[in-house]
Amino acid sequence: MxxxxxxxxxxxxxxxxxxxxxxxxxxxxxxxxxxxxxxxxxxxxxxxxxxxxxxxxxxxxxxxxxxxxxxxxxxxxxxxxxxxxxxxxxxxxxxxxxxxxxxxxxxxxxxxxxxxxxxxxxxxxxxxxxxxxxxxxxxxxxxxxxxxxxxxxxxxxxxxxxxxxxxxxxxxxxxxxxxxxxxxxxxARKETLSRGERPAYQPQGAEMSPFEVSYIYGNVPTEALLREARKHNATVGEFVTAVLIQIAAGLQTAERSRTKRRLPVKVSVPVNLRRFYPTKTLRNFSSYINLGIETRLGSYSFDEILVQVKSAMKSQITEKQLNARFSGNVATERILPLRATPLFIKDPLLKLFYNMQGDRYSSLSFSNLGRVDAPEQLQRYVKQLDFALGPANRKRCACTCVSFAGNTRFVFTRTFEGAQIEREFFCSLVKRGIPVKVESNRR
Amino acid sequence: MSYCVHCGVELDRWETKCPLCQTPVIDPWQDKNSAPPSERNLLSEQPEKTFNKRLFVLLVGVLLLIPLVTVVIINLATTHTLTWALYVLGSEICFWSILVLPLNCSGRSPYLYVAIDTAVVALLLFMIYLENSATNWFLPLALPITLLSGLVVSLIVMIWRSDRTVKLRKTGWSVWVIACFLIALDITVTHYLINAIQLTWAWYAALPLQIISIVLLSVSYSARACDWLRKNLFM
Known part of the structure; x- marks a missing residue:
């Protein structure tokens, strides 16, 4: 055969x-x-x-x-x-x-x-x-x-x-x-939208040695997670984003000394643009939005954060908003002087731009691949799927999640010491009655 | 299956402590002899070091040889004897021994490098002296200053290699050694110029340095002063 x-x-x-x-x-x-x-x-x-x-x-x-x-x-x-x-x-x-x-x-x-x-x-x-x-x-x-x-x-x-x-x-x-x-x-269309944003709070911690990284995996039953999200009248993405924002805001409050000003706490959420366009491309076609709270306005309860996240997602994850954002990037790429600049000049400048701006506008990132629907025949041979982001070039924590065959797998990638974010995240799920099974790459 | 008593999460069978709070897993029923599966027993990856020190030293050696051969040929062609080309030779030997040699022989004692560097600098000065020996400046001036510099560098290396001393104290002693060096330098130069042992300009440099070193050393020996500084001057 x-x-x-x-x-x-x-x-x-x-x-x-x-x-x-x-x-x-x-x-x-x-x-x-x-x-x-x-x-x-x-x-x-x-x-x-x-x-x-x-x-x-x-x-x-x-x-x-x-x-x-x-x-x-x-x-x-x-x-x-x-x-x-x-x-x-x-x-x-x-x-x-x-x-x-x-x-x-x-x-x-x-x-x-x-x-x-x-x-x-x-x-x-x-x-x-x-x-x-x-x-x-x-x-x-x-x-x-x-x-x-x-x-x-x-x-x-x-x-x-x-x-x-x-x-x-x-x-x-x-x-x-x-x-x-x-x-x-x-x-891409003509109309563009710029992202005028304030830099966000960055969680602190002692940097790990080079080539060291912490991956903490959390296994959660999808049904239990969905039930909890529905209890708050939210999707899993909205619910998890709100939990992460609450944790980062708590960290900022704990770390803040009198001299430091309060920065917004934001979570960067990639959005798959394939949902909005009839494309079959396998190359990059996603954008992102930064969702968060202005902590200088006061402390927020979980419900308040969730309301902010839900309304921001509803208003920002629309075809028009997303198109205007990526059209802005495409318009930048089309600027003639930029195109005409040789790569040996552009290369270090882009690197500098990435290092200075890259992750400044979000405290964490949460990348949700959602539920992966594979044919039943394939599910017999695949026990579980994992999705993880690699370490960033600066101290950073990223959370990813993918649901497959009734289980949702969260992976936290971190290059600084201290598992505070992961601990508070998984403990908050346990407190809500969602069973979590944890494993890590550092035993 | 084990659960973390603090976090309430279930732990993977092969976890020895909770990844979230580091609480050790104590499960008397767990079979400690069974090995974890291959995908739970992985090695860490690191890139191989690609910097080839020997090749680097060889390349630098070749690069230094090119100007040397050129100036030797020009010198011989114009004056039929080696004169100013010796300066280039001496400078290149200095450069090679100070910057390149330590790269190729890592792990050796730093005092050895200081001794070699001092000897090479003395040799360069001697070559210059041979070409310019109208006055007797090598033995009474150049050689003592070179040896003094070698001694000072060795002392500073010794101070900073000591593991037991705090940084503040190391800095204090280093500043004190530099102040002493300036005094010795002034005496050597004055002795060469007017044949008398006296201090001229060194007061202005050595005195503030001595005061700084005394302050640093006193602070470093006083725990209270250290605390006060830490509390008031942190950034």
Whole structure:
């Protein structure tokens, strides 16, 4: 069955694949433009998607599945190149080596060690993990790659074909040009909206040594979390954001000395723009909003914070608002003097801009991939999914969450000592009657 | 399964302490002999150090050789003997021994480097003296100042290598050593110029430094003064 499959679909899609292969380079999308200058020799902005399968992974079959998946999703087979004015992505052949998993993932990334691929694949026991450099894709695109890879692996290993749906694509289908279009450019309009914001409070703590990072994982039954959110007439995203804001505000109050002024407490929430546009792109297509409270106006109860979050989400997560925001970024990218500036000048300036401005306007980030609907056949082979952000280049705490098969997994990434945020977050869930199971990478 | 008695969260089977509050997990029924699965027993990743010190030293050596060979050829071609090219040779040896040598021999005693550097500087001055020996300045002036400088650097290194002393006290002693050096320097120069042992300009530099060092040392030996400073001058 395997042999039959491996030959016939290839023949079927040769024409389409060659059409896509003809595009041997493409420009970085609007959101990705900042990431190459932001990275350093050892560090890059990354995120990780991993899956615990029901049985130990056969790496030989995984290699074959990876080859098929890369042929189906060619926008992931690329390396970063420097042009005279901008970075660009160039198609490359082959596949990255399958690496063993590590205890401190994403603390170090250098594409040269990875055959120039901008994503890394790791495997250990029954865990399969993909770590993406953010210039290639966002969480949604990465999840499509992961689930397509797993479904192809399941097909090779168990001879069971997984039906395509949502994030699961069929490797027998041809690659589609719309999957690697720059949707920012396509949907940007003339009207723009600037983000005039005050810098936000940053949680403090002693910095960990280089290449050290804390990942704390919390497993929560989705049903219990949903029930609690509904009790407050909110979505899970709104509820968790409000809890995080309350925790950060509490930290600021505890840390504040007389000389320090009160800064707003804000949580940065990425928004998947695919909800608003008929796009199939697997490259970056998300924006973000900063939601929070002005702590100088007084202390807020949880209900007050939740009301603020809900109203801000309702008013800001609309097609018009989001479009105006990313259109502003696209308009900046189109400024002629900026475009005409050579990369060797632009590169350090963008790095400086990222280091100075990057994370100043939010106290924490909360990235919610939401519920991942995989076909029932696939759910038999996947026990759990994880989504984690890599450490930032400055002291920072990030929370991510993904729901799969009745469980919601929270992952807190932190590069400073002190698990105050995680502790208060999980304890607040326990106090609300939601059972939490915790594990970490630092034992 | 274990729960944290403080946080109330369930803990993963392989956690030895609560990741949130560091409370140790005490579960008498847990099988301590069973090994965790491979995905819970991972190693940390660190990039390999790519800075090749030996290659760097070699490159610097080659880069220093190019101007040296050039000036030697020009010097020989114009004057048929080595004259001013010796200055370049001496300067390059100084540069190499002060900046490059420690990179290639990390782990050796710093006093060895100070001794080598002092010897090399003395050698450079001797070369200059050979080319410019109208007056006798090397033995009565250049050599004592070079040896004094070497001694001062060694003393400061010794002070700062001491683990038991607080930084304030180290600074106090270092300032005191520098003040003494200035006095010795003044005496050496005056002796060379007017053949008399007396202080001229060193008063103006050494006296404030001595006062500063006495203040620093007294504060460093007084716990109360240290506390007062910490309380009032923190930033």
């Amino acid at each position: 395997t042999e039959h499959y491996e030959t016939s679909p290839d023949q079927k899609v040769t024409e389409d694949r060659s059409a896509v292969s003809a595009v041997d380079w493409f420009r970085l999308d609007n959101a990705a433009k900042i990431y190459p200058p932001a990275r350093s020799r050892y560090w890059a902005p990354m995120f990780r998607l991993s899956a615990d399968l029901s049985e130990e992974i056969d790496t030989d079959l995984l290699k074959t599945a990876l080859d098929h998946t890369l042929a189906r999703l060619p926008s992931f087979s690329c390396r970063l190149r420097k042009g005279f004015f901008w970075y660009y992505l160039e198609r490359i052949e082959g596949a990255p080596a399958i690496l063993p998993d590590v205890n401190n993932p994403m603390t170090y990334f250098n594409a040269k060690d990875n055959k120039h691929f901008l994503f890394r694949i790791r495997c250990c026991g029954n865990r399969l993990a993909l770590e993406f450099f953010h210039a290639v894709t966002d969480g949604s695109g990465g999840m499509t790659f992961l689930l397509t890879l797993i479904s192809e692996y399941v097909r090779l290993r168990y001879h069971e074909t997984i039906p395509t749906s949502g994030h699961v694509l069929s490797c027998s289908d041809p690659p589609k040009a719309e999957e690697y279009e720059d949707s920012f450019l396509k949907y």
